[in-house]
Amino acid sequence: MVSTRITELLGIKYPVFQGGMAWVSTAPLVAAVSNAGGLGIIGAGPLNSDSLIAEIKKVKALTSKPFGVNIMLMMPSAPDLVTVCISEKIPVVTTGAGNPGPYMKAFKDAGTKVIPVVSAVSLAKRLERAGADAIIAEGSESGGHIGEISTMVLIPQVVDAVSVPVIAAGGIGDGRGILASLALGAHGVQMGTRFILTSECAVHENYKKFVLDAKDRDTVITGMSTGHPVRVIRNKLAKIYLEREKSGATPQELDQIASGSMRKSVLDGDTDNGSVMAGQICGMLDSVETTADIFAKLEKEFFSVFSKLSELTKFHNSK
Ligand code: TUI
Numbered sequence: 001m002v003s004t005r006i007t008e009l010l011g012i013k014y015p016v017f018q019g020g021m022a023w024v025s026t027a028p029l030v031a032a033v034s035n036a037g038g039l040g041i042i043g044a045g046p047l048n049s050d051s052l053i054a055e056i057k058k059v060k061a062l063t064s065k066p067f068g069v070n071i072m073l074m075m076p077s078a079p080d081l082v083t084v085c086i087s088e089k090i091p092v093v094t095t096g097a098g099n100p101g102p103y104m105k106a107f108k109d110a111g112t113k114v115i116p117v118v119s120a121v122s123l124a125k126r127l128e129r130a131g132a133d134a135i136i137a138e139g140s141e142s143g144g145h146i147g148e149i150s151t152m153v154l155i156p157q158v159v160d161a162v163s164v165p166v167i168a169a170g171g172i173g174d175g176r177g178i179l180a181s182l183a184l185g186a187h188g189v190q191m192g193t194r195f196i197l198t199s200e201c202a203v204h205e206n207y208k209k210f211v212l213d214a215k216d217r218d219t220v221i222t223g224m225s226t227g228h229p230v231r232v233i234r235n236k237l238a239k240i241y242l243e244r245e246k247s248g249a250t251p252q253e254l255d256q257i258a259s260g261s262m263r264k265s266v267l268d269g270d271t272d273n274g275s276v277m278a279g280q281i282c283g284m285l286d287s288v289e290t291t292a293d294i295f296a297k298l299e300k301e302f303f304s305v306f307s308k309l310s311e312l313t314k315f316h317n318s319k
Contacts, residue, residue: 001178001302005165006134006188010066010092010113013037014295016178017136017167019192020070020094021144021277022046023266024203027055031062032200032291041068041094046262049080056088066091068115073098086110094136097145099123101130117169119147119154121161128162135162136190139170143193143231143279146170146221152184159185173281175301179309193279197288204269208288210235210276216283222258226251230258233276237261 004015016038018025022045030040042059044052052069059067069090071081074097082103085093093100093107096117100107107114113133118124124135137158139151147154151170159166168181169190181189196203196211214233221229222241232238241257249257258275265274289297 001299002182004182004187006167009134009165010039012039012066014298015167015188016295016298017041017068017094017169017188017190018195019142019169019190020044020068020096021192021196022070022072023262024192024196024201025070026202027058027062028200028202029195029198029291030059030067032198033195034059034063034065034067036292036295037065038295039066039068039092041070041092044069044081045072045075047081048077049084052081052084053088056084056090068092068094070094070096071100072096073100079103082106085112099127100132101127104131115167118158119149121154121157124158124166125161128164132164134165134167134187136167136169137186138190139168140221140231141171141280142169143219143282144277146229146231148229151181155181155184155186171279171281173279173284175298175303176305177281178298178302179305193281194285194294195291196278197285198291198294199288200291203266206269206271207265207274207276210265210271211278211282212285212288214278214282216280219278219280219282223254226254230275231277231279233278233282235274235276236272237275 001014006015014037018033018040020041020043022043025043030042033040069085092113094115100116115134116127117136117138119138137154139154140146155168165187167188167190168186172189173194178189219231220234221231223230225245261275264270265276
């Protein structure tokens, strides 16, 4: 592919991050992505200090390349996980579902690069001022917890608003998406759903099959009324949740319905009663591959589209 400000900043080959998905992004996938030249990221979401330390140890045993940790700031364990990342000298921390401002100084002092995920321009500007090294701008095509604005309109607005490098996320699943993101002014991409469909990803086979079978319109957004919208593939649980939401259930009742639902889908393979988070690109994914094969394909697609676009200049009319 190409070198960008983000490959230079982090010392990686490809400007491609693997989203730090809670429950999903564990050591084998993280190491495979970093070994392939991207940035693998541990999803620290459900972990405590000890289990995060254990996961970091596993990644270090599998790769000597840079990797990251994603901390979900809405979790009560977040301050402890920050402490672990600092003492383990993790090169890159990405943050989601909240504002990492309060931890910025501690990370900076430890030499950790902080790359927050944002879903709106205002927070991107605030976090650049607070010292973010780069910004991941995540459009609403993404799976899981999302914002309101789609990638096509979010990326150029964030790119215009900040000076640090921007990584585009949401709806990107192949080489075309990477090239398009660079055209919008991004310096890299983050992909989540595509990396669920790898042989190294440890989610239950039923979860992978559910993502494989899903078409473009098979995801829905639950939790709009609670202020925590989450994109999942439509299933029995999502239908119950949406019906209860429509009939005016309280946020507490809705939390009860969703409680433990990631464990059910990811670990037990219960795709009826579990939450199957995935982005809208699930409709264009049709095979489970090795991470190394995905990177080889991304590179090929990127240059094939690049040369097709270059051919368009033949039709350029300068008059
Ligand atoms: O965090 C994500 N995606 C996630 S987290 C997750 S686990 C989960 N499980 C059950 C319910 C909810 C989540 C699954 N997917 N993406 C990063 C992201 N962060 N997207 C949007 C944001 C965000 C939202 C609001 C970042 C900051 C923010 O506001 C903070 C503030 O202080 O203004």
